[in-house]
Amino acid sequence: MTASGSRAAADPAGTGLPIAGGRETARELWRLSRGHRLRLAAVALLGIAGTGIDLIPPVAIGVLVDRVRAGTAGSGTVLLVGALMAVSAVLGTACIAATVVLAARAYHTVLAALREQLVDRAMTLPRHLVERAGTGDLISRSSDDVTAVADAAPTVIPALSVSTFSIVVSLVGLAALEWPYAVALAVVLPVYAFVMRWYLRTGPRVYRAERTAMSARAQQILESQRGYATVLGFGLGTTRHRAVMAFSWAVAVRSLRARTVQSMLNARLNLGECLSLAAVLVVGFVLIDRDMSTVGAATTAVLMVLRLLGPVNQLLFVVDTLQSALASLSRMIGVVTVPVTDPGTVSTRPGVPAAVRLRGVEFRYGGGPPVLADIDLDIPAGGQLAVVGRSGAGKTTLAAVIAGTLRPDSGTVHRPLRTAVITQEVHVFAGTLRDNLTLAAPDATDRDIRVALETTGAAALLALPDGLDTVVGAGGHSLTDAQAQLLALARLQLADSDLAILDEATAEAGSAHADQLDRSAAAVLAGRTGIVIAHRLSQAAACDRILVLDRGRVVEQGSHAELVGAGGVYAGLWQAWVAGQQVAAEGAPTS
Numbered sequence: 014m015t016a017s018g019s020r021a022a023a024d025p026a027g028t029g030l031p032i033a034g035g036r037e038t039a040r041e042l043w044r045l046s047r048g049h050r051l052r053l054a055a056v057a058l059l060g061i062a063g064t065g066i067d068l069i070p071p072v073a074i075g076v077l078v079d080r081v082r083a084g085t086a087g088s089g090t091v092l093l094v095g096a097l098m099a100v101s102a103v104l105g106t107a108c109i110a111a112t113v114v115l116a117a118r119a120y121h122t123v124l125a126a127l128r129e130q131l132v133d134r135a136m137t138l139p140r141h142l143v144e145r146a147g148t149g150d151l152i153s154r155s156s157d158d159v160t161a162v163a164d165a166a167p168t169v170i171p172a173l174s175v176s177t178f179s180i181v182v183s184l185v186g187l188a189a190l191e192w193p194y195a196v197a198l199a200v201v202l203p204v205y206a207f208v209m210r211w212y213l214r215t216g217p218r219v220y221r222a223e224r225t226a227m228s229a230r231a232q233q234i235l236e237s238q239r240g241y242a243t244v245l246g247f248g249l250g251t252t253r254h255r256a257v258m259a260f261s262w263a264v265a266v267r268s269l270r271a272r273t274v275q276s277m278l279n280a281r282l283n284l285g286e287c288l289s290l291a292a293v294l295v296v297g298f299v300l301i302d303r304d305m306s307t308v309g310a311a312t313t314a315v316l317m318v319l320r321l322l323g324p325v326n327q328l329l330f331v332v333d334t335l336q337s338a339l340a341s342l343s344r345m346i347g348v349v350t351v352p353v354t355d356p357g358t359v360s361t362r363p364g365v366p367a368a369v370r371l372r373g374v375e376f377r378y379g380g381g382p383p384v385l386a387d388i389d390l391d392i393p394a395g396g397q398l399a400v401v402g403r404s405g406a407g408k409t410t411l412a413a414v415i416a417g418t419l420r421p422d423s424g425t426v427h428r429p430l431r432t433a434v435i436t437q438e439v440h441v442f443a444g445t446l447r448d449n450l451t452l453a454a455p456d457a458t459d460r461d462i463r464v465a466l467e468t469t470g471a472a473a474l475l476a477l478p479d480g481l482d483t484v485v486g487a488g489g490h491s492l493t494d495a496q497a498q499l500l501a502l503a504r505l506q507l508a509d510s511d512l513a514i515l516d517e518a519t520a521e522a523g524s525a526h527a528d529q530l531d532r533s534a535a536a537v538l539a540g541r542t543g544i545v546i547a548h549r550l551s552q553a554a555a556c557d558r559i560l561v562l563d564r565g566r567v568v569e570q571g572s573h574a575e576l577v578g579a580g581g582v583y584a585g586l587w588q589a590w591v592a593g594q595q596v597a598a599e600g601a602p603t604s
C-alpha cells in the first residue's frame with residue numbers, strides 16, 4: 014500500500030500522471046479561449062485606455078507646480094487641475110473596472126470548460142495509468158489544483174493585465190516627458206528582471222514539490238481509509254498513522270520552504286522600489302540643475318514612477334500565485350491531454366465492426382511477469398465466447414484488455430466501438446431507478462425501459478415503492494446483489510452495444526436467483542457478440558465456443574461438446590462441476 018504513494022512522491026515524473034509543458038499549456042489555453050478572443054481584444058484596449066487616463070493627474074500636478082513656481086497659478090488653474098483629476102479618476106476607474114469584469118467573464122468560462130474536460134477525461138483515463146500514478150494524484154488534480162487555479166484567477170488576471178498595461182503606458186509617458194527619466198527607470202528594470210528570473214527558477218520547483226507532497230499525502234490517507242478493514246485486521250493502525258505523519262511532515266517542510274521563498278521575494282521587491290525612486294530623483298536633480306527640466310516635470314516623473322511601483326510590485330507579487338496556479342494548471346492540462354486511445358493496439362476491425370480479434374496479445378501489470386501471453390482469439394459478429402480457468406488464470410485481465418480499459422504491452426486488439434462491460438462490482442448510482450437505467454442510453458423512453466426490464470426478466474424492479482422514480486443507491490432504497498445485477502443487465506440491454514462482456518456477472522448471485530440471472534444474461538447476449546467470464550460452467554456450456562486459460566495462456570479452445578470429448582483441462586473442470594452440482598442437489602432440503 015505504501016509503495017505507490019512513496020513512488021509518486023519520489024519520482025513524480027516517472028510514475029505520476031503526465032504534467033503538461035509550457036508550450037502545451039499555452040496551446041491548450043489558446044484553444045480553450047476560442048470564442049472569447051474578441052472579448053480579450055476589448056480587455057486590451059480598455060486596459061490601455063484606463064492606464065493612459067491614469068497618467069493625467071501626475072501631468073496636471075506637474076503643470077500646477079510649474080505655474081505656482083512661476084507665480085501664474087490662479088484659482089482657475091487649481092480648479093481646472095482638480096476637475097481634470099476628478100474626471101480622470103472616474104474614467105480611469107470605469108475603464109479598469111470594465112477590463113476586470115470582461116477578463117473575469119473570459120477566465121471563468123475558460124476555467125469552467127477546462128474543469129469539465131478534466132472530469133470527462135478523468136472518467137475515461139486508461140486504468141493502468143491511474144493505477145500506476147495512484148488515485149490520490151487524480152483526486153488531488155481535480156480538487157486541490159482546480160481550487161488553486163480558481164482561487165488565483167481573480168487576483169492574478171486583473172493584476173497581470175493592469176500591471177502590464179501600466180508598465181508599457183508609463184514608460185511611454187516618461188519618455189514623452191524627458192527621455193532621461195525613461196532611461197533612469199529602464200536602467201533599474203534589470204533589477205526587477207533579476208528578481209523575476211530568480212523567482213521563476215526557484216518558485217515553480219518549490220511549489221511543484223509542495224503540490225506533489227500534497228498528492229502523496231492524499232494518496233496515503235485515501236489508502237488508509239480504503240484498506241480500513243485490513244489495517245484493523247492486521248493491527249496496522251500505528252504503522253499507517255506513522256506513514257501519514259511522515260507524509261504530512263513532508264508537506265509541512267515543503268510549505269515552509271515555499272513561504273520562505275515568498276518572504277525573500279518581498280525583500281527584493283523593496284530593494285527594487287528604493288532603487289527606482291532614487292534613480293528618477295537623481296536624474297531629476299541633474300536635469301533641473303542643468304536647466305534641462307522643470308521642477309514640475311520632475312514632480313510628474315516621480316509621481317509616474319510612484320504610480321508605476323504599485324503595479325510592478327503587484328505583478329511580481331502575483332508571479333508567486335501565478336507560478337503556483339501555473340503548476341496546477343499544467344497538472345490539470347496534463348490529464349486533459351492524455352491521448353484518448355492507442356489506435357495501434359485497440360481498434361475496431363475494418364469491415365467487421367461487431368467482431369473481436371486478438372493477435373499475439375501480451376499484458377503485464379506494472380512491468381511484472383506476463384499475466385497474458387500469446388493470446389490469439391477470434392469471435393465472429395454475433396458469436397458468443399465463454400472464458401474459463403482457475404482463479405488467477407487471467408480471465409478478468411483478458412476481459413479488461415478486450416474492453417480497452419487495459420492496454421496490451423504487445424499485440425493487437427480489434428473490438429466493436431460500442432462495447433459494454435458488466436463486472437462483479439456492479440455500482441448503483443445515487444439517483445432514481447430510471448437515471449440508473451438510462452445512464453448509457455439517455456434518450457430511452459419509459460416504454461424502452463419497460464421493454465428492456467421485461468426482456469431481461471427484471472420487471473420485478475418496477476414493483477419498487479415508486480416504480481422508475483424510486484431513489485436507489487447511497488441514501489436511497491437499497492437493492493440486493495441480485496437486483497443490482499439485474500439492473501446492470503437491463504442497463505446493458507438499453508445501451509444496445511455491439512459487444513457485451515459479462516465478467517462474473519452472475520458470480521454474486523445467491524443460488525435462488527442464479528437460474529434467473531443466467532436466463533437474463535442469455536437474453537442480453539441474444540443477437541450481439543458476447544464474452545462471458547464464466548465461473549458457473551452451465552454458462553460456458555450455453556456459449557458457442559469456450560476458451561480455457563491457464564496462467565495467462567490459451568490451453569484449449571472449442572465447443573462444449575468438443576472439449577468434453579477431448580478429455581483435457583475443460584473436461585476435468587466440467588466433471589468436477591457436475592459432481593459438485595449433484596452433491597449440492599443431494600444435500601438440498603426436500604420440500
Ligand SMILES: Nc1ncnc2c1ncn2[C@@H]1O[C@H](COP(=O)(O)OP(=O)(O)OP(=O)(O)O)[C@@H](O)[C@H]1O
Pocket residue numbers: 144378384402403404405406407408409410411
Ligand atoms: N491490478 C493488478 N496488479 C497486479 N497484479 C494483478 C492485478 N490484477 C490482477 N493481477 C494478477 O494477475 C493475475 C490474473 O488475475 P485475474 O484477476 O485476471 O485472474 P482471474 O482469472 O480473473 O481470477 P479470478 O477468477 O480469481 O477473478 C493474477 O496473478 C493476479 O494476482
